[in-house]
Amino acid sequence: MLTPLVEMDGDEMTRILWKMIKDELLLPFVDLKTEYYDLGLPEREKTKDKVTFDSAYATQKYGVAVKCATITPNKQRVEEYNLTEMWKSPNGTIRAILDGTVFRAPIIIDSIKPVVKNWKKPITIARHAYGDVYKASEMRIEGEGKAELVFTDKNGNETREVIYDFECPGVLQGQYNKDSSIESFAHSCFKYAIDTKQDLWFSTKDTISKKYDQTFKLLFQDIFEKNYKAKFDELGIEYFYTLIDDAVARVIRSEGGYIWACKNYDGDVMSDMVSTAFGSLAMMTSVLVSPDGKYEYEAAHGTVTRHYYKYLKGEETSTNPMATIYAWSGALRKRGELDGLGDLVDFANKLEEACIKTLDDGIMTKDLVGLVSEGFKATAVNSADFIKAIRERLEASLA
Numbered sequence: 573m574l575t576p577l578v579e580m581d582g583d584e585m586t587r588i589l590w591k592m593i594k595d596e597l598l599l600p601f602v603d604l605k606t607e608y609y610d611l612g613l614p615e616r617e618k619t620k621d622k623v624t625f626d627s628a629y630a631t632q633k634y635g636v637a638v639k640c641a642t643i644t645p646n647k648q649r650v651e652e653y654n655l656t657e658m659w660k661s662p663n664g665t666i667r668a669i670l671d672g673t674v675f676r677a678p679i680i681i682d683s684i685k686p687v688v689k690n691w692k693k694p695i696t697i698a699r700h701a702y703g704d705v706y707k708a709s710e711m712r713i714e715g716e717g718k719a720e721l722v723f724t725d726k727n728g729n730e731t732r733e734v735i736y737d738f739e740c741p742g743v744l745q746g747q748y749n750k751d752s753s754i755e756s757f758a759h760s761c762f763k764y765a766i767d768t769k770q771d772l773w774f775s776t777k778d779t780i781s782k783k784y785d786q787t788f789k790l791l792f793q794d795i796f797e798k799n800y801k802a803k804f805d806e807l808g809i810e811y812f813y814t815l816i817d818d819a820v821a822r823v824i825r826s827e828g829g830y831i832w833a834c835k836n837y838d839g840d841v842m843s844d845m846v847s848t849a850f851g852s853l854a855m856m857t858s859v860l861v862s863p864d865g866k867y868e869y870e871a872a873h874g875t876v877t878r879h880y881y882k883y884l885k886g887e888e889t890s891t892n893p894m895a896t897i898y899a900w901s902g903a904l905r906k907r908g909e910l911d912g913l914g915d916l917v918d919f920a921n922k923l924e925e926a927c928i929k930t931l932d933d934g935i936m937t938k939d940l941v942g943l944v945s946e947g948f949k950a951t952a953v954n955s956a957d958f959i960k961a962i963r964e965r966l967e968a969s970l971a
């Protein structure tokens with residue numbers, strides 16, 4: 573390796589898996605170079621969360637990071653870890669600094685069939701995680717009166733638009749978004765489509781929302797034509813805009829194999845639908861892509877607290893390490909591509925192949941065994957044995 577990966581360690585069960593993955597699947601095979609940041613809650617407390625900020629700045633500097641799941645503290649965690657403050661979500665902090673979009677895609681295997689039977693390839697959801705209803709101001713209206721949108725510019729000039737003349741009680745909501753955020757979202761989506769050589773779909777409700785959603789549509793179209801169309805043509809991939817309801821119908825009828833970019837609310841809802849239909853949260857990969865092309869790979873699931881408490885009691889756990897292994901393989905592949913290291917790209921591919929082969933051979937963690945379709949056999953093993961089985965297959969393919 574030439575450039576270090578930014579390594580962000582985490583909490584609980586995923587921290588245990590993190591070490592197992594490094595010891596069994598990475599260090600014996602790769603001359604691994606990382607810049608290590610411990611985002612485990614004790615270290616965040618010790619550094620007053622500086623370590624999280626530093627890890628995000630390091631990602632800006634080096635370009636590729638791999639992150640373990642971390643605890644987002646709540647009241648109970650403040651007591652459990654004796655925290656001086658309820659530290660913010662590390663993912664939120666990192667996303668704000670990198671200004672990125674999160675892309676989530678399932679890992680698909682033959683023996684677990686998606687609920688939607690014609691889905692054959694992964695559907696990647698890109699959610700615009702800024703603004704709209706998540707940053708809205710709301711009012712409960714108790715009786716008659718006129719509701720208006722008022723914008724006051726820097727010179728004090730007002731622009732007004734009547735929302736509704738209330739004759740009875742009701743509700744009112746004001747939402748916003750920013751061109752700069754929508755543009756960042758668009759750049760991240762087009763870059764990731766080129767990177768993964770997949771079509772990009774984007775959907776809003778611009779026929780009804782003629783200024784708000786229309787702005788999303790026009791900014792995407794403009795950025796596509798000015799910056800990315802030539803590259804899309806060269807790769808033979810497509811940018812496709814459609815209405816959200818039409819998109820939903822097309823997604824269900826499709827084979828998969830594309831990226832679906834969604835506004836904030838649509839992405840919240842659709843990502844849960846798509847991941848549930850594909851099978852398991854433990855098989856969802858996640859990557860944060862910034863508009864200037866920085867990458868942070870992680871698993872979509874959390875720190876699997878319930879399993880960790882069992883582990884602490886000395887009980888055997890069968891926690892699925894797939895998404896965390898894919899975070900590593902994704903980051904190593906990207907590093908290899910950026911630095912022109914064919915061997916590293918090849919290793920990342922072989923590591924993923926060894927994982928799939930292990931599952932195809934019917935060796936699985938407990939969470940997956942119950943999902944296996946009729947006609948396939950599967951045995952549940954613990955996490956350590958599952959990782960050992962992957963290692964055997966990896967060694968065979970590297971030999």
Ligand code: NAP
Pocket residue numbers: 640641642643644645663853854870871872873874875876877878879890891892893939
């Ligand atoms: P979680 O860690 O994703 O686990 C929820 C449940 O899903 C588990 O109890 C387990 O079900 C199942 N599960 C998730 N991942 C699994 C895996 N790899 N293998 C097997 N089963 C898996 O969510 P949570 O319990 O709500 O959150 C725990 C902590 O994670 C919280 O402190 C939260 O702040 C944090 N979190 C972090 C991130 C992140 O860093 N990106 C994301 C989400 C949550 P069973 O118990 O039924 O086996």
Ligand code: MG
Pocket residue numbers: 840841844
């Ligand atoms: Mg949600």
